[in-house]
Amino acid sequence: MSIIDKDLDRFKEIVRGKVRRELRKYMSSREMLGRQGKKTVSIPIPDIQIPRLRYGKNEQGGVGQGEGDEGEPVDGEGQASDKPGEHSLEAEVSLEELARIIGEELELPRIQPRGSRQVDSAKARYTGISLVGPESLRHTRRTYKQALKRQIALGTYDPRRPVIIPIKEDRRYRSWKVAVEPSFAAVIIYMMDVSGSMGQKQKDIVRLETFWIDTWLQHNYRNLETRFIIHDAKAREVDRDTFFRTRESGGTLISTAYGLANQIVQAEYPVTDWNIYFFHFSDGDNWSGSDNNKCVDLLKKHMLPVANMFGYGQVDSHYGSGRFLHVLKENFPDDQRLILSRIPNREAIMDSIREFLGKGR
Amino acid sequence: MSLSRTLETELDRPNTTSGRVKAESGGSIVEVDVVELDRLGARVGGIKVRRGKPGDVATQAMAAPGNLRHLGEGLTPIEVEPSLGGAVLRSAPEEMDGGEFWQLSIGDSGREAELGRYQVGKSGKREQKPFTLTREHLRRTVDGMEHALEGRSQTEPSTAGSV
Structure with missing residues (x-):
């Protein structure tokens, strides 16, 4: 191994350590999503400085050579510079590497795929x-x-x-x-409540959650398809971009999203061939009790029997947390396929990801 | 006599101290959950106004904030869903933890409106809280809710009750 390779490895190790130490911060950082490439993500690491050569006469002979005694404060007076400031270093980390770090730090078990057919x-x-x-x-x-x-x-x-x-x-x-190489196929169907009560803050949380879930599942499945459904009182399938940008002012009928997701799975993803994941995010304010009952019915009869897991994330808003999480808790107290997570704020994303993916399903 | 005046007459009855007080006038009904009552004001759990005719929920949701401006915290339509025959309006809570807010729910295809005060607990749970209104504010609130259900854009400045 050449010296440069050793240095590069050491640098990567430092970056990895830094990401590990501050994983919670990165997991809740909205800024990071803007830096996402196709296979890598740029992570700003302000504390690491790359050593560099400086040319000139070596007159000073090292640090701490000036006038004054030890411990004496430096004169803080001075003016702002007209030169551009130094930017923090950004390290490119592959999504694969990132998934490995999440897996290790959150102690996520490898997913045990199911399905007889391998692609x-x-x-x-x-x-x-x-x-x-x-x-x-x-x-x-x-x-x-x-x-x-x-x-x-x-x-x-x-x-x-x-x-x-x-x-x-x-x-x-x-x-x-x-x-x-044989590999298992998986589909994730993301559903999000975009009714009037879901604000930008709540959507940002959902966006971060989906990014990390995607990263982890892509690490586990080579053939991964993602589908996106938004709903207020009606549900429709959209692309990824629309999924995160849309905001409606209508009421919330969660059953419409579950109905559409169920239709998509039945038409396109036979359970024998696919590992099926559902993730739904909402503030939990469903319009009526009768719609809650419809959702429970759809889950019991159609969705849970075909799903590897169904993750429901309830994002708190300024108006607190809705009832839907309790409805699911009451109706499915011991079902391992249904994983519930309350996400009060961005800082809770890491714990929520651990809840969703910690069972290795 | 207006709905709010009829309610006042009911509240002024000597045996009325707490419980659900109901008043009816011109085909509209108001129900107030009274927790405490005195000559100057009332502590109430919630106010419900119901009228005989359905209305356009979107118009009602637009009309409500102006009609209930005296509550002090501006209401904003959060969810308006004519296909479900209802709307939810809320005021913005000042803080995430322990913040209180008003919630006006319009339902039954615009036939009824319900006003409540809610507080978000540390666990994120939303709880309905009783709130205190002066008699004057209670009257204006009932009028405001009735006008909102009629789709009237703003309550006329109330002179009733001032001597």
């Missing part, structure tokens, strides 16, 4: 050697080894003067092999 996924790996290929993939060691073999066979190799000169026929190139 085959192809993955290319550079494991083979080829006689032709682009120069960028030339395998130097194998090329010289081949040249050495040839020279020994021809008797042109002199151990006292070990010069090896590869010719065109000696060249060897890295080549890939496509490995087919």
